[in-house]
Amino acid sequence: MAGSEAVPTTIKKPKMSKDKKKQYIIAYIFLLPWLFGFLGLVLGPMISSLYLSFTRFDLLNPAEWVGLANYQEMFQDTRWIASAKVTLTFVFVAVPTQLIAALLVAVLLNKKMMGVGFYRTTYYLPSLLGGSVAIAILWKNLFEIDGLVNQVLAYFNIEGQGWISHPDYALGTIIILATWQFGASMVIFLAGLKQIPKELYEAAAVDGGTKIQTFFRITLPLLSPVIFFNLVIELIKSIQVFTSAFIISEGTGGPINSTLFYTLYLYQKGFTHFEMGYASAMAWVLVFVLGVMTLVIFFSSKYWVHYEDGGKL
Amino acid sequence: MDQSTKTSRLLTHIFIIIFGLFMLYPVIWMISASFKPETLIFSSPGLFSKEWTIDNYFTGWNVVRNTTFGQFFQNSFLISTIAVIANIITCSMAAYAFARLKFPLKKLWFACMLMTIMLPAHATLIPQYTIFHNLGWVNTILPLTVPKLLATDAFFIFLMVQFFRGIPRELDESAIMDGCGIFQIYTRIIMPLAVPVLITTAIFTFIWTWDDFFSQILYLNTVEHFTVPLGLRLFLDSQGESSWGSVFAMSVLSLIPITTVFFIFQRYIVDGIATTGIKG
Numbered sequence: 001m002a003g004s005e006a007v008p009t010t011i012k013k014p015k016m017s018k019d020k021k022k023q024y025i026i027a028y029i030f031l032l033p034w035l036f037g038f039l040g041l042v043l044g045p046m047i048s049s050l051y052l053s054f055t056r057f058d059l060l061n062p063a064e065w066v067g068l069a070n071y072q073e074m075f076q077d078t079r080w081i082a083s084a085k086v087t088l089t090f091v092f093v094a095v096p097t098q099l100i101a102a103l104l105v106a107v108l109l110n111k112k113m114m115g116v117g118f119y120r121t122t123y124y125l126p127s128l129l130g131g132s133v134a135i136a137i138l139w140k141n142l143f144e145i146d147g148l149v150n151q152v153l154a155y156f157n158i159e160g161q162g163w164i165s166h167p168d169y170a171l172g173t174i175i176i177l178a179t180w181q182f183g184a185s186m187v188i189f190l191a192g193l194k195q196i197p198k199e200l201y202e203a204a205a206v207d208g209g210t211k212i213q214t215f216f217r218i219t220l221p222l223l224s225p226v227i228f229f230n231l232v233i234e235l236i237k238s239i240q241v242f243t244s245a246f247i248i249s250e251g252t253g254g255p256i257n258s259t260l261f262y263t264l265y266l267y268q269k270g271f272t273h274f275e276m277g278y279a280s281a282m283a284w285v286l287v288f289v290l291g292v293m294t295l296v297i298f299f300s301s302k303y304w305v306h307y308e309d310g311g312k313l
Numbered sequence: 314m315d316q317s318t319k320t321s322r323l324l325t326h327i328f329i330i331i332f333g334l335f336m337l338y339p340v341i342w343m344i345s346a347s348f349k350p351e352t353l354i355f356s357s358p359g360l361f362s363k364e365w366t367i368d369n370y371f372t373g374w375n376v377v378r379n380t381t382f383g384q385f386f387q388n389s390f391l392i393s394t395i396a397v398i399a400n401i402i403t404c405s406m407a408a409y410a411f412a413r414l415k416f417p418l419k420k421l422w423f424a425c426m427l428m429t430i431m432l433p434a435h436a437t438l439i440p441q442y443t444i445f446h447n448l449g450w451v452n453t454i455l456p457l458t459v460p461k462l463l464a465t466d467a468f469f470i471f472l473m474v475q476f477f478r479g480i481p482r483e484l485d486e487s488a489i490m491d492g493c494g495i496f497q498i499y500t501r502i503i504m505p506l507a508v509p510v511l512i513t514t515a516i517f518t519f520i521w522t523w524d525d526f527f528s529q530i531l532y533l534n535t536v537e538h539f540t541v542p543l544g545l546r547l548f549l550d551s552q553g554e555s556s557w558g559s560v561f562a563m564s565v566l567s568l569i570p571i572t573t574v575f576f577i578f579q580r581y582i583v584d585g586i587a588t589t590g591i592k593g
Contacts, residue, residue: 023414023415023416023495024415024416024417026414026494026495026496027410027414027415027416027495028410028416030406030407030409030410030414030495030499031406031407031410031411031416031422032406033403033406033407033462033463033464034403034404034406034407034426034463034464034470035422036463037403037460037462037463037464037465038422038425038426038429038465040444040463041437041441041444041460041463041465042429042432042437042465043425044440045436045437045438045439045440045441045444046432046436046437046440048440048443049436049437049438049439049440052439052440057439059442059443059446105332108325108328108329109329111325113322113325113326114326115326119329119330119333121579122333122336122337123333123336125337125340125575126336126337126340128520128571128572128575129340129568129571129572131524132523132524132542132567132568132571133524133526133541133542133545133546133564133567134542134545134563134564134565134567134568135340135564135568137545137549137560137564138339138340138343138561138564139339141557142339146355148339148342148358151355151357151358152358155358180336236431236433239433240433240434240435242526242527243524243526243527243542246526246530247546247549250549250550263435263527266435266438267527267531270438270439270442271442271531276439276442276443279438279439280439280440282435283433283435283436283438283439284436286433286435286436287432287433287435287436290431290433294431
C-alpha cells in the first residue's frame with residue numbers, strides 16, 4: 001500500500017485507477033487480522049527472542065546482554081545435553097517405527113473388503129486421542145509396577161517391573177505411546193495408495209512378480225512423495241513432544257533425566273527457573289536443528305522421492 | 314473366488330481385528346475400570362467385574378476443592394469455541410485475500426505465511442509470554458484466544474487457500490456481473506462453497522485447542538480458570554495413586570467431546586487429512 005502513491009510519479013503511466021486503489025484497500029482489510037498476528041505475534045517475537053537469546057532475562061528485570069554466554073553454557077549443561085539426547089533418540093526411533101507401522105497397516109487396509117471403513121476408524125482413533133492428558137495418565141498407569149502391562153505379563157509368567165520408574169525403560173514407554181498413534185499417517189498413506197494406478201499391479205502380476213517384489217518395486221517408489229510428506233510432518237511433531245513426557249514424569253523429566261525432552265527442559269528453564277534468555281537460546285537451537293534436518297530431507301529427496309511428473313512441484 | 318484367496322482374506326480380517334482390539338484395549342480397559350469399585354480395578358487385567366458402580370464419576374467430579382470438573386469443562390468449551398469461530402473467520406479472510414485478490418507485496422506475505430507453518434512455537438514463546446504478561450493477560454483466556462483472532466494458525470490459511478483456488482473463477486465473474494463486490498463474493502460465493510474445508514478447520518481447531526496442554530499450563534494458573542487437561546493433572550498430583558477409579562472416570566469424560574466431534578464429522582476428518590496430505 002505504501003508504494004501505491006509513488007508509482008504514478010516515477011513511471012509515466014496513467015494514474016492508478018480509483019477502482020484498483022479501492023481493491024487494494026479492501027484486500028488489505030481482509031489480510032489485516034493475519035498481518036497483525038504475523039507482525040505482532042510471530043515476526044516481532046521471533047526477532048525479540050533471537051535478541052533475548054544473547055541476554056540474561058527473568059521477565060521482571062530488563063534484559064542484560066551477555067553475548068554468546070547462553071549458547072556456550074548449553075554445551076556444558078549436563079541436563080541440556082541429556083535433553084538433546086532424549087529428544088534425538090525419540091525422533092530417530094519413534095518417527096521410523098511410526099511410519100513403518102502406518103505404512104504396513106495402510107497396505108493391509110488398501111483392499112476392497114467388508115468393514116474397511118470401520119477398521120480405518122479403529123486404527124485412526126489412537127492418534128485422535130493420544131495427544132490428550134487423559135491418555136498420558138492412562139499410559140503412566142499401564143506401565144507402573146502394578147499396572148495392566150505387568151498384570152498381562154504375569155499371565156505369561158514374566159516378571160515385569162516399574163517401567164516408568166526405570167531410567168532404561170521410561171523413554172521406551174513414551175516411544176510406544178507415539179507409535180501407538182500411527183493412525184493419522186496411515187490415513188495419509190491410504191490416500192496415497194489409492195492414487196497408484198491399478199494397471200501397474202496387473203502388469204506386475206502378468207510378469208510374475210511376487211507380492212514382496214511389487215511392494216518394493218511399485219508401491220514404495222510411487223508412494224515416496226507421501227512418505228516424504230509424512231516424514232517431514234512427523235519430524236516436526238516429534239521434536240516438539242511435551243504433554244506425554246510432562247504427565248508421565250510428573251514434570252520432572254525423570255528418572256535420571258531419562259524423559260527430559262528438550263521442550264520439557266525448555267519449559268523448566270523458562271517458566272520454573274525464569275531463565276528466559278537461556279530458554280530463548282534453547283528455542284533457537286531447536287529451530288536451527290529442525291531447519292537443518294528438514295533441509296537434509298528436502299535435498300535428499302532428489303535421490304529417493306519419485307515424482308510422476310518428473311519432479312515438478 | 315477360489316478357496317485359497319478366501320482363506321487369506323479371512324486371515325487378513327482376523328489379523329486386523331485382533332490387532333485393532335489389542336491397540337484399543339487400554340482405552341476400553343480404562344472405560345471399564347472407571348465403573349469398577351476402587352478395590353477391584355487392579356484385581357485382574359480383564360474387563361469384567363463382580364460389581365459395577367458410578368461412584369467414581371461423582372467423586373472425581375467433585376474432587377478438586379471449591380470447584381468441580383463442571384467448571385473445567387465450561388472453561389475448556391469456552392476457549393475451544395472461541396478458537397473455532399475465530400479461526401474460521403480470520404483464516405478464511407486471509408485465505409480469500411491470498412487466493413483471489415490482488416494487492417502489493419502479496420508474494421512476500423504469502424511466503425511469510427508459508428514459513429510460519431513449520432516454525433516451532435518455541436521460537437516465539439518467551440516474547441509472546443512477555444507481551445501477554447505486560448498486558449496483564451496471564452491467567453485469563455486472552456492469550457489462548459487472541460492469537461486465533463489474529464489468524465496465527467497459518468496451517469489452516471494454507472489449507473483454505475488450496476481449497477479456494479479450486480472454486481471456479483467464473484462464479485466470481487458472474488457474481489460481479491450481478492453487481493456483487495469483493496465482500497459479497499466472499500460471503501455469498503466463497504464461504505458457502507467452502508463448507509467442507511471450514512468444517513475440517515473447525516474440527517481440528519477444536520481438537521487441538523481442547524488438547525493444547527502446553528499453552529494452558531503456561532497461561533492459566535489458578536484453579537477457577539483451569540481447563541479439563543489442567544484439572545486432570547491437578548487431580549493426579551493431589552490424589553496420588555490412591556484413587557485411580559475417579560482419575561479414570563474424569564479422563565474418560567475428558568475424551569468424550571473430542572470423540573463425539575470425531576464421530577459426527579468423521580467423513581470430513583478422514584477426507585480432510587487425506588486431501589491435505591496429498592496437496593501438501
